[in-house]
Amino acid sequence: xxxxxxxxxxxxxxxxxxxxxxxxxxxxxxxxxxxxxxxxxxxxxxxxxxxxxxxxxxxxxxxxxxxxxxxxxxxxxxxxxxxxxxxxxxxxxxxxxxxxxxxxxxxxxxxxxxxxxxxxxxxxxxxxxxxxxxxxxxxxxxxxxxxxxxxxxxxxxxxxxxxxxxxxxxxxxxxxxxxxxxxxxxxxxxxxxxxxxxxxxxxxxxxxxxxxxxxxxxxxxxxxxxxxxxxxxxxxxxxxxxxxxxxxx
Amino acid sequence: xxxxxxxxxxxxxxxxxxxxxxxxxxxxxxxxxxxxxxxxxxxxxxxxxxxxxxxxxxxxxxxxxxxxxxxxxxxxxxxxxxxxxxxxxxxxxxxxxxxxxxxxxxxxxxxxxxxxxxxxxxxxxxxxxxxxxxxxxxxxxxxxxxxxxxxxxxxxxxxxxxxxxxxxxxxxxxxxxxxxxxxxxxxxxxxxxxxxxxxxxxxxxxxxxxxxxxxxxxxxxxxxxxxxxxxxxxxxxxxxxxxxxxxxxxxxxxxxxxxxxxxxxxxxxxxxxxxxxxxxxxxxxxxxxxxxxxxxxxxxxxxxxxxxxxxxxxxxxxxxxxxxxxxxxxxxxxxxxxxxxxxxxxxxxxxxxxxxxxxxxxxxxxxxxxxxxxxxxxxxxxxxxxxxxxxxxxxx
Numbered sequence: 001x002x003x004x005x006x007x008x009x010x011x012x013x014x015x016x017x018x019x020x021x022x023x024x025x026x027x028x029x030x031x032x033x034x035x036x037x038x039x040x041x042x043x044x045x046x047x048x049x050x051x052x053x054x055x056x057x058x059x060x061x062x063x064x065x066x067x068x069x070x071x072x073x074x075x076x077x078x079x080x081x082x083x084x085x086x087x088x089x090x091x092x093x094x095x096x097x098x099x100x101x102x103x104x105x106x107x108x109x110x111x112x113x114x115x116x117x118x119x120x121x122x123x124x125x126x127x128x129x130x131x132x133x134x135x136x137x138x139x140x141x142x143x144x145x146x147x148x149x150x151x152x153x154x155x156x157x158x159x160x161x162x163x164x165x166x167x168x169x170x171x172x173x174x175x176x177x178x179x180x181x182x183x184x185x186x187x188x189x190x191x192x193x194x195x196x197x198x199x200x201x202x203x204x205x206x207x208x209x210x211x212x213x214x215x216x217x218x219x220x221x222x223x224x225x226x227x228x229x230x231x232x233x234x235x236x237x238x239x240x241x242x243x244x245x246x247x248x249x
Numbered sequence: 250x251x252x253x254x255x256x257x258x259x260x261x262x263x264x265x266x267x268x269x270x271x272x273x274x275x276x277x278x279x280x281x282x283x284x285x286x287x288x289x290x291x292x293x294x295x296x297x298x299x300x301x302x303x304x305x306x307x308x309x310x311x312x313x314x315x316x317x318x319x320x321x322x323x324x325x326x327x328x329x330x331x332x333x334x335x336x337x338x339x340x341x342x343x344x345x346x347x348x349x350x351x352x353x354x355x356x357x358x359x360x361x362x363x364x365x366x367x368x369x370x371x372x373x374x375x376x377x378x379x380x381x382x383x384x385x386x387x388x389x390x391x392x393x394x395x396x397x398x399x400x401x402x403x404x405x406x407x408x409x410x411x412x413x414x415x416x417x418x419x420x421x422x423x424x425x426x427x428x429x430x431x432x433x434x435x436x437x438x439x440x441x442x443x444x445x446x447x448x449x450x451x452x453x454x455x456x457x458x459x460x461x462x463x464x465x466x467x468x469x470x471x472x473x474x475x476x477x478x479x480x481x482x483x484x485x486x487x488x489x490x491x492x493x494x495x496x497x498x499x500x501x502x503x504x505x506x507x508x509x510x511x512x513x514x515x516x517x518x519x520x521x522x523x524x525x526x527x528x529x530x531x532x533x534x535x536x537x538x539x540x541x542x543x544x545x546x547x548x549x550x551x552x553x554x555x556x557x558x559x560x561x562x563x564x565x566x567x568x569x570x571x572x573x574x575x576x577x578x579x580x581x582x583x584x585x586x587x588x589x590x591x592x593x594x595x596x597x598x599x600x601x602x603x604x605x606x607x608x609x610x611x612x613x614x615x616x617x618x619x620x621x622x623x624x625x626x627x628x629x630x631x632x633x634x635x636x637x638x639x640x641x642x643x644x645x
Contacts, residue, residue, distance in 0.1 A: 070376075071379075074369075090359065092359040094298065101443075103295070107358065112285045114286065115358075206441065207375055217428070229420070
């Protein structure tokens with residue numbers, strides 16, 4: 001089995017040409033209309049903040065929140081890296097959109113048979129041995145595709161070799177348990193509105209701590225409640241019997 | 250059953266209101282299903298859960314909490330004195346759950362796939378738990394409610410069968426609804442960076458459960474007052490006062506947990522920040538917890554019908570504020586957008602609630618829901634409670 005893949009996005013190299021956006025639209029057969037923010041018609045967008053261009057797309061978490069919250073298992077983290085979506089299962093509860101820490105999944109609000117839409121990390125293209133459309137299209141190498149561990153090494157190397165050029169942080173290395181999309185930047189990530197209050201613990205652990213206790217809870221409280229019922233019932237019965245025998249006397 | 254109808258004019262007025270609400274609801278329903286969620290709601294990718302989840306589901310299920318609280322009191326703890334209010338409470342819970350399922354069908358993007366919950370399992374998802382609790386508990390409530398229907402139809406046999414499995418049924422109901430009430434809070438456990446710190450908490454499942462118990466009692470008091478005004482059935486004061494006491498204990502425990510939680514997470518430093526969340530939080534705390542606790546602590550109020558009614562109204566209002574704060578206002582800051590429901594969202598909610606009231610009034614009129622208070626006090630226990638205690642084998 002091949003190693004998990006990832007994308008490394010070096011914001012310092014991005015020139016804002018949007019080649020990735022157009023390539024993405026073509027690869028995923030999305031309408032040409034441009035969106036300001038991620039939408040069901042745009043799996044990635046290039047945005048600008050104070051002269052710095054950056055991308056937004058699905059982070060493809062190692063422990064995806066969307067896959068954890070989906071009641072019908074419509075999301076799946078594949079061993080190759082991409083978090084894929086099985087639209088046929090989706091009931092449209094939109095818990096994934098609500099819960100995603102990176103606010104990535106979007107919904108087809110105008111449709112009467114709506115589905116969730118988000119970047120697929122070109123899972124289909126990857127199966128054919130190709131790299132993602134965005135990394136293929138990027139003219140400056142701002143988005144590159146490769147093995148996750150190799151890209152992490154590359155990112156560390158760039159930080160070390162160019163002191164002062166980067167913030168000493170690889171966004172996505174550890175955020176929410178780590179992601180398959182990694183960012184390097186010259187400006188602190190909160191400037192772009194990237195959530196910086198995420199712990200290294202996957203968010204899904206927060207619910208699993210409670211959910212994993214449910215089977216025990218059901219058994220224990222079932223026995224406990226029946227016990228209470230039985231004890232009180234027994235007491236009342238014996239009381240009745242005593243009264244009865246007293247009456248006979 | 251005899252009913253008191255106040256005046257024909259009042260009835261037509263309410264009928265008129267009902268018809269207007271229904272017409273608006275039908276229009277909104279047509280738009281919802283022919284044009285989709287985008288055309289009918291103000292929901293967006295930034296704000297995917299709105300009024301239907303916040304009010305219809307979080308509030309609706311909470312307000313139905315009287316059902317399991319009272320079933321446990323009567324059947325498991327054998328406190329038979331509460332039997333007279335059990336039936337209206339179970340009816341409310343049953344209707345509440347059915348209304349909630351209706352609301353869910355509007356909110357789900359593809360409601361015709363709701364049965365997918367049965368075949369695609371994800372035990373890691375809180376929503377999976379919620380879905381199963383709703384399905385199972387609605388079934389339990391239907392069975393708990395069925396004796397009333399069988400009585401009306403005069404079907405002795407099914408009535409007997411039900412009473413034989415009643416205890417396991419009640420226990421299952423209590424377990425399912427404690428799970429369900431707390432799970433609605435657990436839904437938000439996974440969003441620590443999205444939900445405002447006043448409401449996000451690792452103990453949110455317990456807080457949701459406790460507030461559901463308190464509001465369950467408040468709902469029983471409230472309903473008893475309303476049904477007295479509408480139908481002339483009055484509940485005995487000592488029962489209501491006991492419910493008041495349960496409420497007091499629950500709310501005090503809730504307050505202590507909340508204070509501990511705030512200290513643990515260091516929320517006190519932001520508690521007086523000049524932000525909309527601060528005002529909403531204090532309003533919620535004041536109306537839903539502080540005022541009711543003070544009022545209930547005063548014996549004179551706890552033992553007066555009017556006083557208890559005001560306490561109940563306060564607690565219910567505070568509860569609604571809390572659930573809407575968790576689901577709507579507490580999420581706004583992190584979403585970066587402002588959400589207010591569209592008229593269609595509001596009218597579908599109104600139509601569902603109005604239909605609930607309508608069915609409740611029909612049920613009260615045509616089914617043996619309210620026992621006659623005098624009979625109750627004489628025989629002290631009902632036929633059903635007697636069956637459970639096996640006293641019918643003993644001479645009377």
